[in-house]
């Protein structure tokens with residue numbers, strides 16, 4: 001469980017995060033949604049410790065990040081897996097070197113043990129014939145899988161994904177979304193996903209927080225999203241005609257139109 | 258920045274591989290162009306000196322002497338370094354810069370890798386071999402001068418070699434290699450800085466490489482001036 005309290009973050013004069021408090025639950029896929037520029041990536045990078053919040057606390061299962069010593073922070077980071085918006089694979093390394101990298105860096109495993117674990121996670125993300133290829137030689141969807149494999153190879157307790165399915169076709173996007181959800185449940189990970197894709201929200205949105213201009217404007221589950229009267233989120237969701245229709249249909253079903 | 262480079266180092270087994278890779282990219286990969294340029298510029302220095310010796314009272318062994326002085330004191334350490342600022346420097350800036358814009362550096366940090374140490378330290382260590390490159394450049398520059406002088410019919414081999422040995426001051430060699438070490442440090446750090454702290458996208462990587470080349474060469478020229486003033490003037 002990750003608990004954040006009153007996070008604020010400014011770059012120069014612009015305040016990007018304006019006091020955000022919420023809880024991300026273990027074993028669930030927690031979604032951060034919001035328009036482009038609403039501060040999703042900044043929030044995620046603040047959780048990761050890439051940006052330091054100006055005020056507020058972040059606690060990982062009771063460990064308050066800012067109170068940790070440098071060694072404890074490093075220790076905590078080995079429990080974190082991250083899938084970046086553009087995959088961020090190391091392009092000088094092959095697929096299997098990319099996936100094995102965290103193990104090579106931070107564990108005392110032998111090359112054979114590393115190889116076994118790498119083969120296992122690559123199989124887990126359904127990637128079996130790309131081991132020796134460079135990231136530039138595989139498709140975007142495959143790169144995302146490699147990035148997920150790299151993020152989970154060291155058995156993280158926390159998994160962060162920044163728009164894991166941006167730039168993918170709808171079918172592949174759903175496959176990736178479901179893969180993340182399965183892994184989250186299988187290993188009981190606290191997963192936080194950035195998205196502005198309503199399909200993802202409907203597929204895997206167990207807990208959703210909605211950011212608007214750096215303010216947490218709404219939170220709930222995917223079921224709540226069709227019932228809420230919160231104008232900001234209705235406006236966001238309603239930008240798609242398809243979802244307008246779904247909302248109407250759902251509301252009729254529940255007899256509360 | 259420099260403090261972080263030496264902080265929290267990686268496991269030696271991982272670092273060793275990185276250093277070998279950098280030696281291959283930065284040092285071995287530069288030998289060809291350095292050899293080519295040194296040999297021919299050495300030849301040109303020798304020919305130019307010969308063509309300017311119109312006064313019969315000036316001994317022909319001055320050709321060897323002038324070639325030695327210009328190659329060892331300036332051409333090999335300083336001008337090869339400027340060329341390396343273009344070759345190695347822009348390679349460093351663009352490779353680190355690409356890692357920055359594609360979030361690979363963030364990925365390293367998230368995993369708990371000290372990215373400055375990971376990226377910059379192996380380059381500094383690899384460039385400790387830079388004097389070796391400059392040594393080769395000196396040798397080939399003088400060899401080129403000798404060949405151009407002798408086979409072009411400007412001087413005899415004996416005269417040229419006599420010129421090479423004339424008024425030899427050992428400290429000049431030390432001076433040249435002290436400069437070389439300082440330039441090596443500039444070549445490793447300035448381009449790394451421009452790559453590491455860049456912002457933006459692919460277009461900015463190109464711009465950063467250009468800016469980095471300009472700053473690296475300017476620093477080399479200025480450092481050269483200051484070091485020459487400090488080390489050679491009495």
Ligand SMILES: Nc1ncnc2c1ncn2[C@@H]1O[C@H](COP(=O)(O)OP(=O)(O)OP(=O)(O)O)[C@@H](O)[C@H]1O
Nearest residue numbers: 011012016034035036037038039040041042043196
């Ligand atoms: N390093 C930075 N320095 C200054 N401003 C920044 C920085 N990073 C982000 N911002 C600003 O913070 C705001 C939020 O950016 P952020 O990347 O979090 O948006 P986002 O919600 O992830 O958008 P997208 O959906 O397009 O990825 C933007 O206005 C951006 O310009």
Ligand SMILES: [Mg+2]
Nearest residue numbers: 040041085162
């Ligand atoms: Mg973003």
